[in-house]
Amino acid sequence: MHPDPTLDELLGRRPHVSMHAVSGLMLDDVPLRAVADALGTPVWVTGADTLRARYRELAGAFREAALAVSVHYAVKANDHLAVLRVLQAEGAGADVVSGGELRRALAAGISPGSIVFSGVGKSDDELRLAIGVEVGQINVESAEEMLRLSALSVAVGRVSRIALRVNPDIDAGSHDKISTGRRGDKFGIDHRDIPMLYAEAGRLPGLRPVGLAVHIGSQIAAAAPFRHAFARIAGLVGALREAGEHVETVDCGGGLGVCYRDEGSLSPRALAGAMRATLGDIGVRLAIEPGRWLVAPAGVLLASVLLVKRQQRAPPFIVLDAAMNDLLRPSLYGSWHGIVPLSPAAALRPVAPAHVVGPVCETGDGFARDRMLPTLAAGDRVAILDTGAYGSVMSSTYNARPLAAQALVDRGRWATIRARPPVEALWRDETVPDWLA
Known part of the structure; x- marks a missing residue:
């Protein structure tokens, strides 16, 4: 060392x-x-000004890459209302993983349509809240959650926009406790099961499947894991469309690392390049969920x-x-x-x-x-x-x-x-x- x-x-x-x-x-x-x-x-x-500068650097990297990317700040990284307000003023939406974070985002002035609800274990009450305020997207992490969300949406006469979170079986190369995209991790749906579940989602009442989501971990310092994960997602999008399914969005998750000591870190431009190379030409709207890198x-x-x-x-x-x-x-x-x-x-x-x-x-x-x-x-x-x-x-x-x-x-x-x-x-x-x- x-x-x-x-x-x-x-x-x-x-x-x-x-x-x-x-x-x-x-x-x-x-x-x-x-x-x-x-x-x-x-x-x-x-x-506050450091938050603004980092948000603008990230957004600027996507503009330079000619990518239209919606940014949903990962509230779990720092959920103070002042932090949320600064980022909301810059144009950020929110990625939330609990009902409490959803309420915080709303209290900070973030519009429901700019909120993505992620998380492997959403309660019925949390899902009812998300349905009731009409969040922009719910990232579904299992077949069981998909069935529950369908029933809850039908019960109140709503149609929920969903993306299926894919577990691509990609090692992000970060700490074991913050890796989320490997087989055996609790997050997401095995990539091999996505075609069957996406078709089932389209048949379930109260659901409107709009795309796929992926998040492979946190504090990622190299482009290769992102490229591999995004390439897998691009392949799934192609397979779904060949089967006649409608796919309009890909949520690329977060994970961009920072330099704490002297370790290498990946720039927003490098991340934008990985997204451009793998997902830029497949005709989907792109989203990202940065947390650590911003704050x-x-x-x-x-x-x-x-x-x-x-x-x-x-x-x-x-x-x-x-x-x-x-x-x-x-x-x-x-x-x-x-x-x-x-x-x-x-x-x-x-x-x-x-x-x-x-x-x-x-x-x-x-x-x-x-x-x-x-x-x-x-x-x-x-x-x-x-x-x-x-x-x-x-x-x-x-x-x-x-x-x-x-x-x-x-x-x-x-x-x-x-x-x-x-x-x-x-x-x-x-x-x-x-x-x-």
Whole structure:
């Protein structure tokens, strides 16, 4: 493995994050220490202008490739209403995987017709909600779900637009826990069963099959898995049409990866090229469901050093006030995130290896091991980079720790978008049976 990137290398790859000689670490022209001073730590900070810039880069890549692609932001990556509102204003629809996400998207002003409802286990109540508001498309993931959706649609006199989600048996080459398109993964319908089920969908009342959907995983760093999956979909479209079926749309899913450490990442232009080469000439409307690529680099988690625990003949433990209940990805996936001091003076200190951990009572509560970092002391503050996706949305209140506050920065100004709840809120809705009183 290559050495960890230096501070200069981390910032050099992230033009939206910079170190000012006086103000310290900045995100979208806002000093992050100002947010930490006002809200305390841990605190999530999201850059609205970074979201806009990344959306425009993605949309621009499709325009350059002469592809008309509807963009449905994957709400699961970061579901805050402010994030949804920024992306909605840029023209994004939403890809949702629960009734709660559907309601969030609607609350953010995203029109029902711009919403795609995905997910392997939709309840009857969730399907009724989707039918009732008339979402643009429901991605059906099994024969069993298709039959349920038909009955629910007929019961209310509606016709639901559906796409069958294909499991193409393609390995995305990413982490095992975020691969979704291999045989044996729980997602989608085996590609060999699609022709039979598509024909059956056309015969079922209350359903209007309009196309196919595919999503092979997350954090994909190469074009080949996309090309293989899209080629399989193109072949299925051809076979369906030869059988007399109507196919008007292909939902290409998400999965475009980002660079957390120094791993390679695939550009939107490369993804657009894969779509152009495999699907561009088959006469379908194209859609995409990006999540991580849009929001991960736009977010940071600010934390303070509680103490530095020294060890003999081993790196010290830098104990932060942020923990695995705030940012789960390192504990869950072994994921790597850059860690940068907020103070310009701290950033200039000599570097040495350290273990960065949280205070939660779990051995797995850590963010980095043997990380080369400037020497840190109690009271210093750091930013954990690229936490805008699968960060705050996966938080919990484990160890009775309230959820962290959240802030949005935007072109030199900032606002609190979620206050830190008081600890008493953790048991506000709990009751004790009378016989225990």
